[in-house]
Amino acid sequence: MKKGKSNKGIIIAGISVLAVVGWWSMSGGGAAAEKVPTRIVQRGPLEITVLQGGEIRALQNNEVKSEIEIPTKILSLIPEGYLISEEDVKDGKVLIELDSTDLKTKIETHEIDFQTTVSNYIDADENREIQKSENQTLVRDVKQVAIFALMDFEKYLGREVTGAILTTAGLPPDVDAFEKYADVLETQASAQVSSEAALAKRGTNAKPGVAKKSIVAPPVSELIDFTPFLEHKAQSDGEAQQKLRQLEDDMLLHRSELALAKQKVESSKRLAEKKFVTAAQMENDLVGFDKVQLSVKTSETALALYKKYEFSKQCSTYLAAYREALNKLQRTIRANRSRMAQAETRFSTAKRRYEMELAQRENLELQLKACVIKAPQPGLVAYGDLNASSSYNYNNSIEEGATVRLRQTLLTIPDMSQMGVRVNVHESQIKKVRIGQPVKVRVDAEPGKELDGRVAELAVLPDSSSSRYTPNLKVYPCTIHINGYHPWMKPGMNAKVEIIVDQLADVLYVPVQSIEVDQDHHFCYISNNGNLERREISTGLFNDEFIEVRGGLQGGEAVALALPKKAEADMGGSGRSEPEGGPPKAKPSKPKEKAVAIAKP
Numbered sequence: 001m002k003k004g005k006s007n008k009g010i011i012i013a014g015i016s017v018l019a020v021v022g023w024w025s026m027s028g029g030g031a032a033a034e035k036v037p038t039r040i041v042q043r044g045p046l047e048i049t050v051l052q053g054g055e056i057r058a059l060q061n062n063e064v065k066s067e068i069e070i071p072t073k074i075l076s077l078i079p080e081g082y083l084i085s086e087e088d089v090k091d092g093k094v095l096i097e098l099d100s101t102d103l104k105t106k107i108e109t110h111e112i113d114f115q116t117t118v119s120n121y122i123d124a125d126e127n128r129e130i131q132k133s134e135n136q137t138l139v140r141d142v143k144q145v146a147i148f149a150l151m152d153f154e155k156y157l158g159r160e161v162t163g164a165i166l167t168t169a170g171l172p173p174d175v176d177a178f179e180k181y182a183d184v185l186e187t188q189a190s191a192q193v194s195s196e197a198a199l200a201k202r203g204t205n206a207k208p209g210v211a212k213k214s215i216v217a218p219p220v221s222e223l224i225d226f227t228p229f230l231e232h233k234a235q236s237d238g239e240a241q242q243k244l245r246q247l248e249d250d251m252l253l254h255r256s257e258l259a260l261a262k263q264k265v266e267s268s269k270r271l272a273e274k275k276f277v278t279a280a281q282m283e284n285d286l287v288g289f290d291k292v293q294l295s296v297k298t299s300e301t302a303l304a305l306y307k308k309y310e311f312s313k314q315c316s317t318y319l320a321a322y323r324e325a326l327n328k329l330q331r332t333i334r335a336n337r338s339r340m341a342q343a344e345t346r347f348s349t350a351k352r353r354y355e356m357e358l359a360q361r362e363n364l365e366l367q368l369k370a371c372v373i374k375a376p377q378p379g380l381v382a383y384g385d386l387n388a389s390s391s392y393n394y395n396n397s398i399e400e401g402a403t404v405r406l407r408q409t410l411l412t413i414p415d416m417s418q419m420g421v422r423v424n425v426h427e428s429q430i431k432k433v434r435i436g437q438p439v440k441v442r443v444d445a446e447p448g449k450e451l452d453g454r455v456a457e458l459a460v461l462p463d464s465s466s467s468r469y470t471p472n473l474k475v476y477p478c479t480i481h482i483n484g485y486h487p488w489m490k491p492g493m494n495a496k497v498e499i500i501v502d503q504l505a506d507v508l509y510v511p512v513q514s515i516e517v518d519q520d521h522h523f524c525y526i527s528n529n530g531n532l533e534r535r536e537i538s539t540g541l542f543n544d545e546f547i548e549v550r551g552g553l554q555g556g557e558a559v560a561l562a563l564p565k566k567a568e569a570d571m572g573g574s575g576r577s578e579p580e581g582g583p584p585k586a587k588p589s590k591p592k593e594k595a596v597a598i599a600k601p
Contacts, residue, residue, distance in 0.1 A: 038527050038558040039511050046509050046548060048502035048541050049440075050432060052478075054423035056443065056493040058414030059481065061386060062377055064095065066404045067370035070106070073099040074410075077400050082381045084413065092374045095381065096410055100371040107364045110357075117350075117357045124343075124350035131343040135336035142332045143182055146325030147175060153318040158238035161229050168224060169319060171326065178326075185330060189337040226315040230307060240311055247306055251299035258296045261289040379413035386412045386491060389465065414491050419482050420456065421495045424463060424475035432501045433458060439480050440498040446488065455499060456481040502541065508549040512542055514559040524553065525560035532560055 066072070076097040084093070150172075154162045163173040172178040230244065268285040271277045384393040388409075398410055421441060425433055435458055441451040457479035466475050480497050482489075515537075516523040522539050525532040537552030553559070 036525070036527075036532065037561045039514060039561055041508055041510055041549065041553050041555050041557045041559060043506065043508050043555040046504040046507050046541070046546065047500060048504065049498040049500050050425065050429050051496065051498055052423040052425060053494065053496050054421040054480070056489060056491055056495050057386065057420055057422050058416060058491050059418045059420045059479075060415040062379065062413040062415070063385065063409045064373055064376070064411040064413065066098070066406055066408045066410055068098060068103065068367050068404075069406050070102055071403050071405050072102065072371070074398070074400050074402050074404060075099050077398065078381055078411075080381055080383045084375045084378050084381060086378055088375045089378060094372055094374055096373040098371040098373075098404070100368055103364065103368055103371065107361075107368065110361060110364060114357045114361055117354050121350040121354040124347040128340075128343040128347045131339055135340060138332050138336060139182075139186065139329070142325065142329045143178075146178060146182075146322065146329055149318070149322040149325045150175065150178060153322055154238065156239045156314060156318055157229065158241065161238065165224065165226065165229060165315065165319065166322070169323070171319075171323060181326070182329060185333045189333045224315075224319070226312045227307065229315070230311055240314065243306065244303075244311075247299065247303040251296065251303050254292060254295040254299045257292045258289075261285070261292040265289045373410070377413060379416060380490070382412045382414065382491065383410075384412065385409040386414065416487075416489075417485055419486065419489050419491075421453070421480040421482065421497050423478050423480065423497055424466060425458075425478050427462065427474040427476065430458075430476045433478065433499055434501075438500045440500070441480065441482055442496050442498075443489065444494040444496075445490075451482050451484070451486070453480045453482040453497070455479075504541065504548060507540070508553055508555060509546040510549055510553070510559050511561060512545060512547050514561050514563075515539065515547060516563050525563065526553075527558040527560065 074096060076094070078093075078095045084095075150162075153166075156162075157165065159174070166173040172181045230240070265285045265288075268277055268282045272279070272282045383398040384396065396404075396408060398404075404410060433455060435455050437455045439453040439455060441453050443449065443451070455478060457477075459477045461476075462474040463477050466473055480499075510524065514524055516525075516534075522537050523534055524537050526535050527533075535552055538550045540548030540550045542548060
C-alpha cells in the first residue's frame with residue numbers, strides 16, 4: 001500500500017526526474033526503451049487526500065486575563081512552562097501579582113463618596129416615610145373638617161332634608177358616602193403616584209398624571225332653591241324647623257294678643273261713650289292695640305324674611321362650607337400626591353445612585369482581589385495568547401515590570417486532554433474539505449507515529465490576516481481534532497495532516513512524473529518492443545505521487561518515468577514527424593492536491 005509523501009519527498013522526486021532528464025539529454029538520447037526507467041501501470045484502490053502543515057494546539061484554553069480597569073504593572077510572574085498540579089490549585093498557588101497601589105487609592109477616594117451616597121439614601125428614605133405620615137395627618141384633618149361641616153348642615157336641616165339637598169347638589173349625602181368618596185380620591189392619587197414612579201423608573205417620555213382620568217365627578221355648583229325643603233316634615237327636625245316653628249308661634253301669639261287688644265279697645269269705646277272710663281284709659285287701650293298690631297306685623301315680617309332669605313342663606317352657607325371642605329380634601333390629596341411624587345423621585349434617585357456606588361465599590365473590591373491571580377486549574381503555563389500572532393505577543397510581552405491593560409491575556413493554560421491541529425486550507429482545495437472527514441496526523445516530534453483525527457471546524461470566510469501582506473493568498477482556517485489523549489504532545493509542535501477527501505476503489509494509476517502535458521492534453525510514453533510510443537490518455541484525480549488514468553492505458557503496460565524528446569520517441573513509435581526542439585515540457589496539473597496509493601506495484 002502506497003502512503004502519501006511529505007513535501008520533502010516531493011522535492012526529492014522532482015530532483016530525481018530532472019536528473020534523469022539531464023542524463024537522457026547528455027547521453028544524446030535514444031529510441032531504445034531500456035535506456036529509460038519505466039513503471040508498470042497498476043490497478044487497485046487509491047486514497048485521495050489533501051496535505052497541509054499546521055501547528056498543534058489545545059482545543060480548550062483557560063485564558064487568564066487582567067481584570068483591572070486601569071493600566072497596571074506586573075510585580076511577580078511564574079516562569080513560563082511551569083506545570084500546575086492539582087496540589088497547586090488546592091493550595092492557591094500565585095501565578096501573577098499585579099501592582100495595586102493606584103487601585104487602593106481609588107478605593108479610598110470612592111469610599112468617601114460612597115458614605116455620602118449612603119447618607120443621602122437613608123435621608124431620602126426617611127423623608128419619604130415622614131411625607132407619608134404628614135400626608136395622612138393632613139388628609140385626616142381635612143376629612144374631619146368636612147365631616148363637621150356635614151354634621152352642621154344636618155344639625156340645621158335634619159338628616160333627611162340634608163340628604164335630599166346634598167343629593168340634588170351631587171355631593172355625598174351622609175358620612176358613609178363621604179368616606180367612600182374620600183377613599184376613591186386617595187386610591188386614585190396612590191395609583192397615579194405608582195404609575196408615575198413606574199414611568200420614571202422606566203425612563204419613558206410619557207407625561208405623568210394623565211395616564212388615568214379621575215373617576216370622581218366634580219361637585220355640582222349650580223344654585224339650589226331651598227324654599228321647598230322648608231316645609232319638609234321630617235322625623236328629626238333641625239334648627240331651621242325649630243326656628244320656623246318659633247317664628248310661626250310668635251306670629252300666632254301676637255295675632256291672639258291683637259284680637260284681645262282689639263276687643264279691649266272696642267269695649268273701652270263703648271264704656272267711654274257711657275262715661276264709664278276716662279279718656280286717658282281709652283287712650284292707653286288704643287296705644288296697646290297699636291303696639292300689638294305692630295308686633296303682629298313684625299312677627300309676620302320676621303317669618304317672611306326667614307322663609308325667603310335667612311333660611312336659604314343659612315342653607316347656602318352650610319352647603320358652601322361642606323362643598324369647600326370637599327374641594328379642600330381634593331386639593332389636599334393632590335398636593336399630597338405631588339409632595340409624595342417628589343419624595344419618591346428623590347428616594348428613587350438616591351436609591352439608584354446608592355446601587356451604582358455599591359456596584360462600583362464591589363467592582364473595585366473584585367479588582368483588588370484580581371491583583372493576585374492564583375492557579376485556576378492544572379496545566380502548562382504559557383505567556384500571552386496562544387491564538388494570537390507572534391507580532392501581537394511581541395508587542396504585548398508578558399514580563400515583570402510590563403504594563404498590562406484591561407482584558408489583556410496574561411497567561412494561557414491549555415487543556416492537554418484534548419488536542420488538535422490548526423491548518424490553513426488553500427482556496428483551490430477548500431471545496432473538497434468537509435466537516436467530519438477523517439484525517440491522518442503526523443507530528444514532527446514523534447516521527448513514524450500516525451494519529452487519527454477528524455475535521456471539526458472549517459471557516460466560511462478566508463483568513464484576513466494571511467492576506468495582509470499577500471492580498472492574492474486566500475486560505476481558510478481549519479481545525480482538526482486529534483482522537484485520544486497523548487501525554488507527549490505539547491502546544492506549538494509542528495504537524496502534517498492528510499485530510500482524506502475521497503476513496504477510489506478500483507482504478508488504474510501511474511506515477512505523476514510519467515505524464516506530459518501539451519496544450520491541455522495528457523500524454524504517456526509506452527514501452528513497446530524496445531521503443532517508446534507517445535500516447536494520449538485521459539486522467540482523473542492525482543497528487544504528487546500518483547495520478548488516476550481513466551482511458552488510454554491498460555494494466556500491465558510499462559510507462560516511462562522520464563520524458564524523452566519527441567523526435568526520439570517517434571523513431572520507434574508512431575512514425576509521425578514532430579517539430580524540432582521536441583514537445584513542451586511537462587507541466588504539473590494540480591500541484592496542491594495529493595493522493596496516496598493504497599497498494600504498491
